[in-house]
Amino acid sequence: MVDWEGVNEFVAVAETTSFxxxxxxxxxxxxxxxxxxxxxxxxxxxxxxQRTTRKVTITEEGRVYYNHCRQxxxxxREAERAVTSLQRQPSGKLRITAPVSYGEIYVAPLVNDxxxxxxxxxxxxxxxxxxxxxxxxxxxxxxxxxxxxxxRLVAKKLGSRELRLCAxxxxxxxxxxxxxxxxxxxxxxxxxxxxxxxxxxxxxxRTIKVKGRLHCSSGPALRDAALKxxxxxxxxxxxxxxxxxxxxxINVLDTFRPPEEGIWALYSPNRHPSPKVSLLIDFLRRGxxx
Numbered sequence: 001m002v003d004w005e006g007v008n009e010f011v012a013v014a015e016t017t018s019f020x021x022x023x024x025x026x027x028x029x030x031x032x033x034x035x036x037x038x039x040x041x042x043x044x045x046x047x048x049x050q051r052t053t054r055k056v057t058i059t060e061e062g063r064v065y066y067n068h069c070r071q072x073x074x075x076x077r078e079a080e081r082a083v084t085s086l087q088r089q090p091s092g093k094l095r096i097t098a099p100v101s102y103g104e105i106y107v108a109p110l111v112n113d114x115x116x117x118x119x120x121x122x123x124x125x126x127x128x129x130x131x132x133x134x135x136x137x138x139x140x141x142x143x144x145x146x147x148x149x150x151x152r153l154v155a156k157k158l159g160s161r162e163l164r165l166c167a168x169x170x171x172x173x174x175x176x177x178x179x180x181x182x183x184x185x186x187x188x189x190x191x192x193x194x195x196x197x198x199x200x201x202x203x204x205x206r207t208i209k210v211k212g213r214l215h216c217s218s219g220p221a222l223r224d225a226a227l228k229x230x231x232x233x234x235x236x237x238x239x240x241x242x243x244x245x246x247x248x249x250i251n252v253l254d255t256f257r258p259p260e261e262g263i264w265a266l267y268s269p270n271r272h273p274s275p276k277v278s279l280l281i282d283f284l285r286r287g288x289x290x
Contacts, residue, residue, distance in 0.1 A: 006040030090276035091120035098143035170229040188231035
């Protein structure tokens, strides 16, 4: 067990360079501060301060000890603030961003439910497929899908998704079914914002460049094109799950299906997210995995 006795007195003296000022800060006596510091030095078997009648100077060993103690005390204070804040109803404004289609179908309804539970909270939600900079844009939270690119941000996993390559029975009956990713060059591919698809080949994730008549940044629009027989499409499972179950779309190249990808909540790398951000992240995680 770590003995904390004397640490607050030590930090107060180190920051005020005065036993008298430290005692005033802590609301105790100079004798009590002096006694606690002496006990701490005896326990550590090191001199933390040089004392003269005119001034108090921290030693090199004291400086090292202070740097560690300050971090610990700051962490404890932050932890207490986070826990006590969670007991209060969140208020103020939350600024969040999410991709358009996923945001409209999945994120926005959950955020609306969160607002119903927290009437003192306001939300500014920006649905865009552009990867906005959280720090520059003053955003509290971003929902991102798939592979993460911004290492400056803290990421919390909300769930996962699988990419499914599929086509309508009508398309497959007319043009045949590809049996390897290499055969996609002979097919009409319905593309999103990227000109490649991902597959698992020989145990590794690889990208295959594809081409086709339709490019569109909307998942629902690409799903509609696939249902109408315009080509093959690779979409996250939540867009096509019901169609695959009903037979309106057929899985293609399923043995080459890439590994699951994450659905993420990202926020700026402060020591702790604000309580209202933490509450929303937990709410989204429960809603998206239920």
